[in-house]
Structures are given as structure tokens and as C-alpha cells.
Amino acid sequence: MMKYAVSLLLGLLCGVALFIIGLLYNPFIANRTVSPLSAGDTAVASLSYTAVPAKSIAFTNNGAGRLQPHPKGIRLLPEDTLEQTELMVAEMRDARGQTAGIGVKFSSRSERTNLLRGEALVNSAWYVHLPDRGSFFVEQAENYWPFIQNVLVPAYRNSANSWKGKWSGDLSAGPGALGAGRVTGVGGSLLGRSMVAVESLSVQAYSTEKGPVSAEGRLLIKMQPDDVTATD
Amino acid sequence: MFKTFIFGLVLGVLATAGALYAFPVVDLQREHSLVSVATNGGNVESFYINVPADRLLARQPGQDSLLPDMLDWPGVDILQPIGVELYKIRNERGVVIGVASQLSESGSTSTDWLLHFPARGSQLISVQTQATSSGALRGDLRAGSREFAKRRGSVAVRWVPDDSTDEGVAGGRIEMLTNYVSQVDRQ
Numbered sequence: 001m002m003k004y005a006v007s008l009l010l011g012l013l014c015g016v017a018l019f020i021i022g023l024l025y026n027p028f029i030a031n032r033t034v035s036p037l038s039a040g041d042t043a044v045a046s047l048s049y050t051a052v053p054a055k056s057i058a059f060t061n062n063g064a065g066r067l068q069p070h071p072k073g074i075r076l077l078p079e080d081t082l083e084q085t086e087l088m089v090a091e092m093r094d095a096r097g098q099t100a101g102i103g104v105k106f107s108s109r110s111e112r113t114n115l116l117r118g119e120a121l122v123n124s125a126w127y128v129h130l131p132d133r134g135s136f137f138v139e140q141a142e143n144y145w146p147f148i149q150n151v152l153v154p155a156y157r158n159s160a161n162s163w164k165g166k167w168s169g170d171l172s173a174g175p176g177a178l179g180a181g182r183v184t185g186v187g188g189s190l191l192g193r194s195m196v197a198v199e200s201l202s203v204q205a206y207s208t209e210k211g212p213v214s215a216e217g218r219l220l221i222k223m224q225p226d227d228v229t230a231t232d
Numbered sequence: 233m234f235k236t237f238i239f240g241l242v243l244g245v246l247a248t249a250g251a252l253y254a255f256p257v258v259d260l261q262r263e264h265s266l267v268s269v270a271t272n273g274g275n276v277e278s279f280y281i282n283v284p285a286d287r288l289l290a291r292q293p294g295q296d297s298l299l300p301d302m303l304d305w306p307g308v309d310i311l312q313p314i315g316v317e318l319y320k321i322r323n324e325r326g327v328v329i330g331v332a333s334q335l336s337e338s339g340s341t342s343t344d345w346l347l348h349f350p351a352r353g354s355q356l357i358s359v360q361t362q363a364t365s366s367g368a369l370r371g372d373l374r375a376g377s378r379e380f381a382k383r384r385g386s387v388a389v390r391w392v393p394d395d396s397t398d399e400g401v402a403g404g405r406i407e408m409l410t411n412y413v414s415q416v417d418r419q
Contacts, residue, residue: 007236014237015244058289058303058318073300075288077320079328080261085350087331089289089316091306099308102316104333108350109258116252125354125377127346129335131310135344137356139377175377184375186344186356 024153029118029145044222047128049090049103051201051215057102058089067211084109092128092219101130103219110141120144121173124199126219127186134188138197138219140181142171151206161208168202183221197221260351266324274385274413279347280322281332281406288331289318293338313338319406321347336361345371345389345408353378355410357387364388373412385412 053059053070060069062083063076077085085108094100103126110121126138146169155163176182176196183195198220205213270276281287290299292315298305305311314337321332329349336343345357359371371387373380388411393404 003233004236007233008240008243011237011240011242012244012247015241015246016248017244018241019245019248057306060288071300071302071304073302075300077331079320081263081327081329081350082320082331084258084260085331085348087288087318089318089333091308091311099306099310102311102314102335104316104318104335104346106331106333106346106348106354108260108348111256111258111260111351113257115257116249121258123350123353123378125346125348125356127333127335127344127356129314129337129344131313131337135335137346137354137375139354139375139381175381182377184356186358186374187342 023115023118024149026118044220046095047092047100047103047219047221048097049092049217049219051203051217052212053088056088056090059087061086065211066209092130100132101128101135103128107142112141115145118143118145119173120148128219129187134185134190136183136185136187136190136193136195136221138181138183138199139175140197140199141173141175142199143173144171147171147201147203151203152208155206155208162213163206164204166202166204168200170198170200172198172200180222193223195221195223262351263323263325263327263329265352270411274411277410277412278324279330279332279408279410280324280326281319281408282322283319283404283406286320286322286328287317288320289316291316321349321408342371344374347408349379353380355380359387359389368409373410380412382415383412384415385410387411 050056053067058074060074060076061067062078063069069076088105090103091099092101092103105124105126107122107124110123113119113121122142122144124140124142129135150167151163172181173179180196180198183197185191185193200218203212203215207213267275267277287299291305293313317334319332320328321330323329331348333346334343342358342360345359348354354377355373356375357371358374359369364370368388368390371389373385376383388409390407391404392407
């Protein structure tokens with residue numbers, strides 16, 4: 001009797017492990033490698049920021065995860081309603097690497113997350129202020145599943161609990177067409193303009209204890225075709 | 233025994249799939265939205281920020297004091313006229329339900345507020361720096377996401393000083409009264 005119970009238990013554990021492995025390496029969950037903004041010939045603006053919390057101007061969360069708040073002394077978000085929320089203030093750089101403005105990003109895990117479909121979703125909102133041009137608001141869902149598959153899992157598998165390499169991927173998963181985020185110009189010369197955005201992440205080093213060690217985020221902003229016509 | 237193992241294996245696969253399907257991976261804590269209907273239409277909702285208790289970060293141009301003290305503001309010229317404050321934001325019952333940022337630039341006639349409520353969505357509000365005759369600052373909802381995506385309307389922002397806070401610290405609360413109309417309703 002005992003040996004049957006042990007067999008059943010071993011089978012159960014193997015079944016759970018098999019399912020998780022199948023989920024992580026599911027070939028039917030496609031990773032988007034080409035940004036939808038690369039199609040067409042309208043102008044695309046690129047803004048980059050550091051994705052390493054310790055290198056940002058400010059970052060805070062509930063303090064319980066691997067991403068540590070920065071700078072020292074910043075207040076945490078321990079409230080039940082905010083425990084899955086992160087807040088970041090970052091310097092935004094243009095395509096030439098020059099400081100173009102400042103960005104505030106709020107992000108919270110999404111209840112639409114569905115691991116069976118390869119969706120580890122986060123709802124985020126950006127407010128970006130570019131002193132010479134104006135300001136805009138970005139609303140989007142982000143899917144971190146490709147990041148989990150390609151960076152997080154390999155980092156945990158590594159005996160040194162870290163990952164080094166080069167991974168780049170788009171995070172944006174709607175609500176705009178082709179998975180792009182929706183952008184609204186709210187100030188300066190951008191006031192009233194409708195745009196779309198794709199946020200991407202490029203990671204070179206990741207630690208399971210500290211989070212990203214070397215990583216950069218990028219916001220690609222594209223005017224809607226009729227908006228470009230209207231302002232040309 | 234091998235059959236038992238295979239049975240366990242299949243059961244393990246099905247149980248994991250079933251658990252992932254049936255139980256939400258993310259379950260956000262929600263508070264009831266305290267929304268009332270305005271006399272002339274629209275939904276009214278109030279939000280509060282207790283200062284200094286709810287202030288997470290503060291940087292104003294021309295001021296040496298920073299919150300937190302260790303904040304390292306970039307030295308580039310283009311960011312010097314910019315002021316940023318981050319707060320926790322509360323509902324009418326005083327429960328923290330979200331976070332907010334206020335960003336302004338020296339000489340500008342408006343400041344922009346980004347309010348983010350994890351279980352509901354985000355709002356981007358532009359508030360005039362010139363007070364109205366009632367003493368409140370008037371703002372407009374410029375954009376929103378999820379629950380606020382199809383809404384437009386106005387916001388009244390008021391500073392209510394509180395003399396009972398610690399001596400030497402300017403205390404009080406920021407009250408935001410929003411009055412929004414769904415764009416779908418108007419059509």
C-alpha cells in the first residue's frame with residue numbers, strides 16, 4: 001500500500017513539474033521580436049531610461065521584493081491596496097543619449113494575468129515631461145512573460161543566481177492596435193495629440209537577489225498618421 | 233505501481249492546469265468606490281492627501297530641502313526648473329487607495345497630476361496654478377486609463393491647512409473633488 005502512495009505522490013510531483021516546464025518552454029506562446037512601430041513611415045521618437053532601480057532618481061514599492069527602494073529613506077508602499085504597485089521617477093534620454101526630460105511611471109500587477117496564455121501582465125501609466133516639447137501620458141498593459149522565460153528563469157537556474165547576456169523584448173501589450181500602448185499629449189506642442197507607444201526592455205545582467213543589474217528601458221512613440229498630417 | 237505513477241503524473245498536470253485556470257494569480261485589494269451623482273449630471277468623487285504624512289518624494293526648484301534627504305536630483309540644466317512631488321492618495325474614508333504625482337515647471341500656468349489606482353486605472357489631470365474665486369484650483373481630466381479611459385470632466389483642488397501638526401512643519405491636506413462624465417453617456 002505504501003509503495004502505491006509513494007508512486008502516486010512522485011507521479012503528482014512529476015506532473016506538476018512537467019506542466020510548469022511545458023508552460024515555460026511552450027513553443028506556441030510567441031515572443032514578439034519586431035516592434036509594430038517599425039512598420040510605416042511616420043516619425044518615431046525614442047526615449048530611454050535606466051531600468052535599474054538603484055540608478056533611477058527614485059523607486060519605491062512595498063519593500064518586500066527583490067527590487068529595493070531607492071534612494072535610502074524613501075517611504076514604502078506597505079498598504080494592502082498598494083502592495084503590488086511600484087513607482088519610479090527616471091531621467092528620460094533621447095536617441096542621442098542627451099537628457100530630454102523626466103518620466104514618472106506607476107505600475108501595478110494586472111488581474112488579467114493568465115499564465116496559461118503566457119500573460120504576466122502589469123498595468124502601467126507614464127507621465128513624461130519634456131521641457132522643450134511638452135508632456136504626454138501613456139497608458140498600457142505590459143507583458144513580462146518573455147522576460148520571465150528568457151531572463152528570470154535562466155537566472156534562477158544558474159548556480160550563481162544570476163544571468164548575463166543580452167535580451168531585448170517589447171513589453172507593451174495593449175490597449176492600442178498591435179499591442180501598442182495609447183499615448184495622449186497633455187501639454188506644450190503635444191497637447192491634444194493622439195499617439196501610440198511601445199515600451200521595450202533590454203537586459204544585460206540580472207541577479208535573483210538584487211533584480212536588474214544592467215538594464216535599459218525604451219519608449220518608442222509614434223504619431224498617428226492623421227495627427228502628423230494635421231500638424232505638418 | 234507504474235500505473236499509479238502515470239495516474240499521479242496525469243493528475244498532477246491536470247491539477248496544476250486547473251489551479252492556474254480557477255485561481256487568480258493576481259488578486260488586488262479593493263476598496264469600495266465612494267462615488268455620488270452630481271445635481272447637474274456626472275459622478276463626483278473626493279480624494280485626499282495628508283501632508284506631510286502621505287508625501288513620498290518632494291523636489292522643488294530653488295529649494296535645498298529634498299525628500300528623502302538622500303535624493304540625488306540630476307544636475308543637468310534642463311531638469312532644474314522642474315518640481316516633482318509624489319504622494320499616497322486616500323479616499324473619502326481616509327483609506328490609501330492609490331499613488332499620485334504632481335509635476336510642475338517654473339513659470340508654467342498649470343501643474344500636471346497623475347493619479348494611479350491599482351484596481352481601477354489612472355487619470356492625468358492638468359490643474360491651473362491661478363486659484364478661482366472660491367479659493368480652489370481648477371483642473372481638467374486630460375486622459376485616463378481603464379475605468380477612467382472614457383471620462384472627461386473637471387477637478388477642484390483645495391489646500392486645507394491643519395494647525396495641529398508638528399511645529400515648524402507645514403501641515404494640512406490636499407482635497408481633490410472630481411466631477412466626471414462618461415463620454416459614452418453623452419453620445
